[in-house]
Every structure is written in structure tokens, then in C-alpha cells.
Amino acid sequence: MTQLISALSEISRDYRAVFCDLWGCLHNGKTVFPEAVAxxxxxxxxxxxxxxxxxxxxxxxxxxxxxxxxxxxKDCYDLVVSSGDAAQYALFSGAVGYRIHHIGAEKDMPFFTDLAPELQALAEGKPAIEFVGLDEAEGIVCTGLKDDLTETPEDYRAALLHGKTRGLPMLCANPDIVVDMGHTRVYCAGALAQAYEEMGGATLYFGKPHPPIYDLARRKLAEPHGQIDNAEILCIGDGPWTDVLGGQNEAIDTLFITGGIVAQQFGTDAANPDPALLETWLATEKLAPTYARGHLG
Structure with a gap:
């Protein structure tokens, strides 16, 4: 049964490392949460x-x-590992080809250009990435919606059907379905990938809850800190089907931040989830986080 805790410090002595989500835990895209930082x-x-x-x-x-x-x-974290990092390895290894159709915003272009040294070496030995239309593409790379403040997945239905008809694989660089930007809920690449799969399209994922991002995080963590066992790591996040499910799949303890994207399920006070509502909802969703708290603090 999930244990409600009063603070991270209540359980922190049991862990050498935490894998902490950003959106909904440390910030909301506009404001950093002081309690989480502390x-x-x-x-x-x-x-x-x-x-x-x-x-x-x-x-x-x-x-x-x-x-x-x-x-x-900078003193509230040691390093950052992103779904983009994990997906870049697949992109430059040719997982969806090198003539790609990109779905995403201009702000996501660093996915194609900002490479760690080991990725730069990999890319130099491969064909250059070429951006083309769907008719010429070998695959689709989806980093998100072009304008996530105004668009929805329905705006992409025709393009996705075209890609599916051509049998194009999709590399999804962000498995999140939605995030809250301030008080506005916006769709992410995962929503388009989900729609593509429902049409019968083939989709590749590298972020939470899928293994590649956890493998990369453990490798990066081991470089300065040595090998840390899963039993000594705590996953923290507000995404039930990304953070919690991913931790469960990796056999890592999880702290579910209930005041994030599904806060409405647990009563009117986002900081203090109703224990009965929480237990019932988790049972329905077949999720079993180790701990839960309204907000990270």
C-alpha cells in the first residue's frame, strides 16, 4: 500500500540518489517551486x-x-538526463532513417544540433540528417506540436494518416501526453505518438516509462558517483503513466507527486490528497507507488 509522507526528508536516508521529474515537481514551465528546491x-x-x-x-x-x-x-541537482538525450542515440543510429519529416516547434531544433561529444562522434560516421516532406521521408521524428498553446492532436490527423499509409516509423522524443504550463494544459509529442499508434503506425519511445532513459541515467550517474543499485534510487514525479510506471518497471521505489497533472482525482486540496480517493484511484489504474505526497518538499 502506498505510504503518504510529510516530506522527502522522512525517507531520504534510505536512498543514495533520486531521479526527479521536472515539470510538475520542480517547476511548471514558468515558476520554480521553492519547497521542491529546498x-x-x-x-x-x-x-x-x-x-x-x-x-x-x-x-x-x-x-x-x-x-x-x-x-x-545549480546546487539543487547534479545532472540532467532527458528523453531527448536518449532519443538522439536512436536518431543518429538511423532508427527511422536519415531523411526525416520533423513534427515539432522551432524551440526543439537543439534535438538535432546540440550533441554530446560521444554523439558527435557517432553522427560524424553516419549520413547527415535531411529534413523532407512526408512523401520523401524514411521516418518521422516528433518532438511535439508546432504550437502547443493553440494546437491539438486533431490538427495533425491528416499528416499522421499520410505517414501511417506510407508505413513510416515515428521516433517520439517526448512520451508525455500533457504537461501544465502555469495554469494551461498543453499537449506533448506523446499525444501525437499515441494517436499514430491508434491508427496502426509504428512508434519508438526512449523517455519515461521506457527503459532507454533509465539506462542512460544510471550510466551518467555512475560516472561521478560509482555504481548505485536500484534499491538505493528513488524516482519522483507527478506522471502516473511515466514517472510511477517507469519506476515500477525498473524495480525502483517511487514517490508520486499527486498535486500535478492528475491532482483533481484526489480532492480539492492539491497539497493534501485524500487517502481514500488516492487508494481507490491507484487500484483502478493498477499503479503502486511506494510513497505519495501532494507536492515535492
């Missing part, structure tokens, strides 16, 4: 390592720049 700072001050594990379709360098713009202190 909790992560305290965890690190006591010797723990913090990996910010995000389904952002952009590489870590771009995510770090966003954190700087939002004012997130």
Missing part, C-alpha cells in the same frame, strides 16, 4: 545525488539553459 538541496547536502530526469525532447544542454532562465539554483 528539499533537493537538503538531499544533496546530506550526501545524496539528484538526477533531473525529464521527458523533454531537447538534450540536457537545452534543458539546463531553461533551468537557468527559470532561476533554478
Amino acid at each position: 528539499a533537493l538541496q537538503k538531499f544533496r547536502a546530506e550526501g545524496g545525488a539528484v538526477v533531473l530526469l525529464t521527458n523533454a525532447p531537447r538534450p540536457a544542454s537545452s534543458v539546463l539553459a531553461q533551468l537557468d532562465r527559470l532561476g533554478a539554483p
Whole structure:
């Protein structure tokens, strides 16, 4: 049964590292949450390592720049690992070909250009990525909607049907379905990938809850901290079907932040989920996070 806790510090002594989600936990795309920052700072001050594990379709360098713009202190985390990082390996390995049709915003272009040194070496030995229309493409790379403030997946129905008819595989750089940007809910690449799959299209995922991002996070974590067993890691996030499910699939304990994208399921006070509503909802969804708390703190 999921245990409601009063603070991260209540359980932190049991873990050497946390894999912490960004959107809905540390910030909402506009504002950093001071209580979450303080909790992560305290965890690190006591010797723990913090990996910010995000389904952002952009590489870590771009995510770090966003954190700087939002004012997130550098001492509340050790490193960032993104879905974009994990998906880049597949892209430059030719998982969907090299003549690709890109669905996404201009802000996501660092996915194609900002490469870690090991990826740069991989890319130099492969054909150059070429952006083409659907009729000429070998595959689709979806980093999100072109304008997530005004568009919905329905706006892409015709393009997705065209791609499916041609048998094009889709690389989804962000498995999230939605995130909350301030008080506005916006669709992510995962919503388009889900629609594509429902049409019968083939989709490849690399972010949470899928294994590649966890494998990459453990490798990156081991570089400065040595090997850390799954039993010593805690996954933190507000995404039931990404953060919680991903942790469960990896046999890693999870802290479910209930005041995020599904807060309405647990009563009117997002900071204090109703225990009975929480237990019933988790049973219905067949999820079993180790711990739960309204907000990270």
C-alpha cells in the first residue's frame, strides 16, 4: 500500500540518489517551486545525488539553459538526463532513417544540433540528417506540436494518416501526453505518438516509462558517483503513466507527486490528497507507488 509522507526528508536516508521529474515537481514551465528546491538541496547536502530526469525532447544542454532562465539554483541537482538525450542515440543510429519529416516547434531544433561529444562522434560516421516532406521521408521524428498553446492532436490527423499509409516509423522524443504550463494544459509529442499508434503506425519511445532513459541515467550517474543499485534510487514525479510506471518497471521505489497533472482525482486540496480517493484511484489504474505526497518538499 502506498505510504503518504510529510516530506522527502522522512525517507531520504534510505536512498543514495533520486531521479526527479521536472515539470510538475520542480517547476511548471514558468515558476520554480521553492519547497521542491529546498528539499533537493537538503538531499544533496546530506550526501545524496539528484538526477533531473525529464521527458523533454531537447538534450540536457537545452534543458539546463531553461533551468537557468527559470532561476533554478545549480546546487539543487547534479545532472540532467532527458528523453531527448536518449532519443538522439536512436536518431543518429538511423532508427527511422536519415531523411526525416520533423513534427515539432522551432524551440526543439537543439534535438538535432546540440550533441554530446560521444554523439558527435557517432553522427560524424553516419549520413547527415535531411529534413523532407512526408512523401520523401524514411521516418518521422516528433518532438511535439508546432504550437502547443493553440494546437491539438486533431490538427495533425491528416499528416499522421499520410505517414501511417506510407508505413513510416515515428521516433517520439517526448512520451508525455500533457504537461501544465502555469495554469494551461498543453499537449506533448506523446499525444501525437499515441494517436499514430491508434491508427496502426509504428512508434519508438526512449523517455519515461521506457527503459532507454533509465539506462542512460544510471550510466551518467555512475560516472561521478560509482555504481548505485536500484534499491538505493528513488524516482519522483507527478506522471502516473511515466514517472510511477517507469519506476515500477525498473524495480525502483517511487514517490508520486499527486498535486500535478492528475491532482483533481484526489480532492480539492492539491497539497493534501485524500487517502481514500488516492487508494481507490491507484487500484483502478493498477499503479503502486511506494510513497505519495501532494507536492515535492
